[in-house]
Amino acid sequence: MISRRDFLQATAAASALTIGSGLGPLGRAAAQQRLTQADILRFDPLGTVTILYVADAHAQLMPLHFREPSVNLGVGEVKGMPPHLTDAEFRNYFKIAAGSADAFALTADDFVALAKNYGRMGGMDRIATLIGAVRAERGDDKVLLLDGGDSWQGSWTSLQTKAQDMVDVMSALKLDAMVGHWEFTYGAERVKQIADSAPFAFLAQNVRDNEWQEPVFEARKMFERGGATVAVIGQALPRTAVANPRWMFPNWEFGIREEDIQKQVDEARAAGASIVVLLSHNGFDVDRKLAGRVKGLDVILTAHTHDAMPGLVKVGNTVLVATGSHGKFVSRLDIEVKDKKVSDIRFKLMPVFADAIKPDPAMTALVEKVRAPFAGDLAREIGKTDSLLYRRGNFNGTFDDLICNAMMSERDAEIVLSPGFRWGGTLIPDDAITWEHITNATAITYPNCYRNQMTGTQIKEVLEDVADNIFHPDPYFQGGGDMVRIGGMGYAIDISKPMGSRISGMTHLKSGKPIEASKTYTVSGWASINENTQGPPIWDVVAAHVAKVSTVRIEPNTAVKVTGA
Amino acid sequence: MVLKSVEKTRRETLAMAAIAGLAAILAPRLSLADEQAVAAEIKKLYGDKKFESGKIKLDVPEIAENGLVVPVNVDIESPMTDADYVKSVHVFAEGNPLPAVVSYRFTPACGKASASTRMRLAETQNIVCIAEMSNGKLHMAKANVKVTIGGCGG
Numbered sequence: 157m158i159s160r161r162d163f164l165q166a167t168a169a170a171s172a173l174t175i176g177s178g179l180g181p182l183g184r185a186a187a188q189q190r191l192t193q194a195d196i197l198r199f200d201p202l203g204t205v206t207i208l209y210v211a212d213a214h215a216q217l218m219p220l221h222f223r224e225p226s227v228n229l230g231v232g233e234v235k236g237m238p239p240h241l242t243d244a245e246f247r248n249y250f251k252i253a254a255g256s257a258d259a260f261a262l263t264a265d266d267f268v269a270l271a272k273n274y275g276r277m278g279g280m281d282r283i284a285t286l287i288g289a290v291r292a293e294r295g296d297d298k299v300l301l302l303d304g305g306d307s308w309q310g311s312w313t314s315l316q317t318k319a320q321d322m323v324d325v326m327s328a329l330k331l332d333a334m335v336g337h338w339e340f341t342y343g344a345e346r347v348k349q350i351a352d353s354a355p356f357a358f359l360a361q362n363v364r365d366n367e368w369q370e371p372v373f374e375a376r377k378m379f380e381r382g383g384a385t386v387a388v389i390g391q392a393l394p395r396t397a398v399a400n401p402r403w404m405f406p407n408w409e410f411g412i413r414e415e416d417i418q419k420q421v422d423e424a425r426a427a428g429a430s431i432v433v434l435l436s437h438n439g440f441d442v443d444r445k446l447a448g449r450v451k452g453l454d455v456i457l458t459a460h461t462h463d464a465m466p467g468l469v470k471v472g473n474t475v476l477v478a479t480g481s482h483g484k485f486v487s488r489l490d491i492e493v494k495d496k497k498v499s500d501i502r503f504k505l506m507p508v509f510a511d512a513i514k515p516d517p518a519m520t521a522l523v524e525k526v527r528a529p530f531a532g533d534l535a536r537e538i539g540k541t542d543s544l545l546y547r548r549g550n551f552n553g554t555f556d557d558l559i560c561n562a563m564m565s566e567r568d569a570e571i572v573l574s575p576g577f578r579w580g581g582t583l584i585p586d587d588a589i590t591w592e593h594i595t596n597a598t599a600i601t602y603p604n605c606y607r608n609q610m611t612g613t614q615i616k617e618v619l620e621d622v623a624d625n626i627f628h629p630d631p632y633f634q635g636g637g638d639m640v641r642i643g644g645m646g647y648a649i650d651i652s653k654p655m656g657s658r659i660s661g662m663t664h665l666k667s668g669k670p671i672e673a674s675k676t677y678t679v680s681g682w683a684s685i686n687e688n689t690q691g692p693p694i695w696d697v698v699a700a701h702v703a704k705v706s707t708v709r710i711e712p713n714t715a716v717k718v719t720g721a
Numbered sequence: 722m723v724l725k726s727v728e729k730t731r732r733e734t735l736a737m738a739a740i741a742g743l744a745a746i747l748a749p750r751l752s753l754a755d756e757q758a759v760a761a762e763i764k765k766l767y768g769d770k771k772f773e774s775g776k777i778k779l780d781v782p783e784i785a786e787n788g789l790v791v792p793v794n795v796d797i798e799s800p801m802t803d804a805d806y807v808k809s810v811h812v813f814a815e816g817n818p819l820p821a822v823v824s825y826r827f828t829p830a831c832g833k834a835s836a837s838t839r840m841r842l843a844e845t846q847n848i849v850c851i852a853e854m855s856n857g858k859l860h861m862a863k864a865n866v867k868v869t870i871g872g873c874g875g
Contacts (some may be wrong), residue, residue: 398784
């Protein structure tokens with residue numbers, strides 16, 4: 157694990173805002189405080205329009221643990237700014253008491269102890285209860301339900317049903333509109349089929365046919381809510397064709413297309429919209445930059461980077477919402493409109509504490525039904541863990557260490573590469589490791605675990621390339637995701653350096669020798685974006701390893717030295 | 722695709738080597754153009770004349786989705802009358818073996834000075850566009866296009 161102290165120093169220095177908020181740790185007393193459904197729903201209503209917003213569910217139908225990152229560095233202008241705050245800095249900034257329910261939901265330190273107090277979060281039947289309660293309070297005609305994308309991918313059931321389980325669930329929630337990213341990895345044909353037949357709108361102003369530049373999806377939809385016209389403009393992940401296999405949607409191109417968003421805003425206003433919303437899978441930093449350049453957006457509902465923030469970020473007259481991931485939160489925005497303009501906005505990030513919220517029986521039944529054909533597989537116990545297994549963090553996660561260890565031993569590789577995905581559940585010590593847990597961290601449509609030869613130079617180029625994708629100072633050149641995880645090799649990274657000079661000190665861990673530029677190494681990895689990648693699916697590799705070791709224990713990982721934060 | 726079989730782009734080479742389960746075959750290192758080579762090309766055309774900014778809208782992606790076919794759109798602000806029009810537009814790529822990508826000639830009859838094409842970029846580099854006006858004035862714009870191996874997205 158990376159030294160937390162290094163990052164604390166870096167972020168504390170960068171963020172004057174964290175000083176002197178005066179909140180001391182409340183410890184266990186606060187942790188024991190029981191949260192109720194009424195507490196979670198409590199909201200002083202405003203105006204006539206309510207937007208409910210979920211994003212990045214990653215196909216999680218059931219409550220789970222998901223540990224937020226302890227390392228989430230910002231670069232350039234956003235260094236030390238939210239959402240690039242973790243643990244104590246995050247709590248100080250948002251005035252959250254240590255040990256509280258919000259601290260458990262939003263920060264990473266003390267996760268294991270707090271998990272035992274507060275239990276799992278999310279679950280579609282709990283989300284259905286919250287949505288139902290808000291609709292009952294406000295009236296259906298005032299509420300708009302939006303999904304920021306990455307809802308169809310991330311579980312065994314979504315993979316096996318090609319997202320039909322999530323489409324059924326989101327339809328039952330009476331979703332109004334969504335955008336996409338991982339959705340596209342089911343292939344162009346499947347995505348179009350769902351978009352054309354689902355009861356909700358699939359919006360994406362920035363997906364074009366790459367021959368004639370014709371729009372592939374509806375760009376915008378106008379809704380009448382609470383006597384106001386709400387325009388929702390969809391923005392798919394601009395980097396989908398770079399981040400994921402382009403061969404799965406060969407005729408589509410993406411991009412940010414800022415000027416086209418401006419056109420959509422202007423057209424929406426001309427058509428009578430009082431509220432203009434960008435439903436965006438850009439990622440938070442991209443949206444923050446965009447908010448300063450596109451005029452007339454009232455709200456940007458952000459996604460992709462999985463940030464959860466219990467407050468709004470304001471850029472000019474635009475507010476940005478970060479609603480978290482994995483079904484942990486539902487955001488509520490009440491909007492007041494005067495003279496066809498937004499006059500006030502009130503916001504709450506509602507944490508979905510599974511033990512505090514009464515499940516919606518109809519949704520419980522639907523979730524059971526979609527899971528039933530796979531129930532035996534999902535529950536199959538492969539092993540158990542003695543260690544906390546989590547994914548999020550810029551440089552490594554213990555679940556990724558497990559995947560790397562599996563590839564090292566099962567594929568007999570010297571060095572292994574595992575993608576820096578931000579999705580996948582967390583397991584706490586003594587948890588069983590089931591097929592469901594393994595596939596929650598690996599369920600993709602291009603899972604083959606390859607084995608090949610690479611030179612030291614090539615490995616360095618990969619690291620430099622991925623690092624630039626995360627730490628380029630201009631967010632428009634970033635692609636999201638975390639740093640590629642490496643097994644069998646250590647390295648140093650200076651995130652403040654330009655592309656090509658961030659990575660140094662590459663060391664082969666087993667021999668302790670420096671990685672040689674021209675020497676060839678046996679490398680294994682998964683999630684190749686190239687067509688026809690050969691090798692067994694990664695879930696089989698991980699399951700075989702877990703079955704052999706029986707009880708997983710992950711040693712602290714000190715292989716990556718980080719500077720420049 | 723014919724281009725693909727000739728030589729692989731850096732993105733392809735890396736992606737193949739790094740991510741795919743194929744044996745790594747590195748394309749021979751090409752001698753790439755650079756800033757100086759582009760400057761030399763421009764000097765051949767216009768000597769030591771000074772360039773102004775503005776007038777040129779150079780529309781290229783921040784990140785190429787496919788390095789083999791990167792769209793480049795140029796749009797030059799001009800009334801395009803007999804008295805005032807755009808004579809020619811040249812596009813250069815600093816990182817390509819031959820820096821000159823395309824040259825366009827315009828006449829007032831064109832109505833507008835706007836053109837689109839697709840170019841092949843082997844690696845991250847600057848694209849330079851220059852426009853020569855009928856009054857002899859020269860304009861220049863520059864934009865960076867990132868070519869990445871991709872993968873690993875969120």
